[in-house]
Amino acid sequence: DADVTQTPRNRITKTGKRIMLECSQTKGHDRMYWYRQDPGLGLRLIYYSFDVKDINKGEISDGYSVSRQAQAKFSLSLESAIPNQTALYFCATSEGSGGVFRADTQYFGPGTRLTVL
Amino acid sequence: DQQVKQNSPSLSVQEGRISILNCDYTNSMFDYFLWYKKYPAEGPTFLISISSIKDKNEDGRFTVFLNKSAKHLSLHIVPSQPGDSAVYFCAASHGSGNTGKLIFGQGTTLQVKP
Numbered sequence: 735d736a737d738v739t740q741t742p743r744n745r746i747t748k749t750g751k752r753i754m755l756e757c758s759q760t761k762g763h764d765r766m767y768w769y770r771q772d773p774g775l776g777l778r779l780i781y782y783s784f785d786v787k788d789i790n791k792g793e794i795s796d797g798y799s800v801s802r803q804a805q806a807k808f809s810l811s812l813e814s815a816i817p818n819q820t821a822l823y824f825c826a827t828s829e830g831s832g833g834v835f836r837a838d839t840q841y842f843g844p845g846t847r848l849t850v851l
Numbered sequence: 852d853q854q855v856k857q858n859s860p861s862l863s864v865q866e867g868r869i870s871i872l873n874c875d876y877t878n879s880m881f882d883y884f885l886w887y888k889k890y891p892a893e894g895p896t897f898l899i900s901i902s903s904i905k906d907k908n909e910d911g912r913f914t915v916f917l918n919k920s921a922k923h924l925s926l927h928i929v930p931s932q933p934g935d936s937a938v939y940f941c942a943a944s945h946g947s948g949n950t951g952k953l954i955f956g957q958g959t960t961l962q963v964k965p
Contacts, residue, residue: 775957776956779952824894839885839897839900840953842895843894844893844894
């Protein structure tokens with residue numbers, strides 16, 4: 735079984751609809767992240783959470799919200815979807831072992847392809 | 852402002868030859884760099900990393916070189932294999948404070964031809 739799972743894998747929705755993307759992990763990591771990938775722009779951080787009570791905005795959080803329901807679950811919501819939120823969305827986890835000269839390696843889920851019409 | 856840049860969107864090499872993927876960064880505070888590989892319909896997977904106190908790290912066919920003065924890193928794959936065909940992302944982190952955040956480049960699509 736995959737360590738980081740995302741549901742749904744594909745979703746088509748209409749402008750103005752509310753949509754939730756879900757992420758679950760069995761790695762036992764405290765830290766979880768949401769990214770979106772757009773052609774030519776790489777992966778950009780939307781929100782991240784270092785534990786259940788710690789939620790932080792990333793570089794592109796406008797139009798998104800998140801919920802950390804448990805250590806293993808981190809959901810991303812689009813309250814009112816718009817076409818420029820069409821993208822590939824990735825959830826990632828890390829154990830928080832990074833520091834100076836040492837990275838906190840992140841492990842990614844398979845992604846959710848979201849299309850907003 | 853793109854702090855991590857991969858200026859080549861794509862690269863095509865022949866099987867058995869060397870693949871060189873390049874990455875430039877602007878923030879001198881970055882102290883750790885990573886390469887991720889991504890196949891279609893899958894999430895990125897960690898490939899290799901390097902600390903800023905080193906200039907080279909090798910793992911099998913993969914070697915990452917870091918030139919701090921030029922703010923440039925490169926990933927060498929020797930010999931290249933068709934299974935290496937994927938999108939490669941470089942990423943950088945600033946470890947002070949252990950923020951855990953990674954800044955990614957735009958990605959380079961590598962095609963290895965048999």
